[in-house]
Amino acid sequence: MPPTIAALAADPSPLTRTVTARGIPFLVRALLPEDRAALTGFLTGLSATSRRYWHGDTDPADAAADWIDAIGRYDKLRLVAHCPDQLTETTAHPPDRPADLAGVIDLSFCLPDGYEITRYAGYGITLDPARTVRFGPCVADRWQGHGLAAALLPAAYAAARLLGCDRAVLFGGVQATNHRARRFYQRHGFTEAGTFTDEHGDGVDMLLDLP
Template identity: 40%
Template sequence: MARTDAESLAGFLTGLSPETRRFSTFDGHDLAAARELCSAIARYDKLRLVLEEEASGGIVGLLEFSLSLPQNDVARYRKAGIHLDEGTDCRFGPTLADEHQGKGLATQVFPLICEVARRLGKRRIILWGGVLADNPRAIRYYEKNGFRTVGSFTGPDGQRSLDMILDIIPR
């Protein structure tokens, strides 16, 4: 990891609006958080893909996969009649820079997301931390890309979220 990688990622994180930060899964939105994300490469069960704008070289998105499934996710999905398995299922959480939201970028990269999951041997994707029920744009995006709602839950912060799952069509 180069020092400039963390600085570039910190620029992306600090540039997120309070609303986008509320919807993201990151523990922080500063240089320290960026350094932690960069230092965690190859250390955990996560895969992070960075979207860079060609013209500026700046980061405009961060797509995260987790190959482990926390027990609270497994239990919630089991209540909905869905058995999750780390061998076939993964968690996914995207974050886009505010100025790139609503312009089709996430839809454009969604086939890549599915391809990455397939290459990792996964057949289903669940949302990392669910999606906040008061985030209609994200819910619409997930539904448009084939996710279906399987239940709802109240997070530790007291906010209602939806669990959604996508069956990946094999190639």
């Protein structure tokens, strides 16, 4: 049986790994309660463009508080990557010295009606809720273009596999105008399943059968 999200919150060690981007090591691990300040800083530091494509207009402190509160609950699993200049032997930092975050991976193991599962059905694609993860990565602006986004993919896939999933869909799709992201996902095996329009504008749904 796959572990539960609650079990991984109690013992997140199976999620921890080191990845390398352009020869620089990054520690990838589960989001922890003591990361609240670092997560707030990460979200605050996103450029307007990055925020529009990933985070939206939610207040960073409120979003960070909600994400911390969701650890081990609901359907959420979030991974974070440490900046290399603060990489240590431990997987956590004390609250008064939070690690800067280079990236965040948002994984959701629920497919509510009216969103991806409904849109994909309209494309003739049936998503199995027990085997599909909604996937949304974001890299801090200072680390974009360094290969970190690609380096984080195996960590995300391993976490999804650990919880019994073998297919990933982009969480909320990707905005049709975000050509850079669309090319990135295509280079890494994602296929475009169909297009849609919602309150954020025109979007493209993309999926990947996990390697």
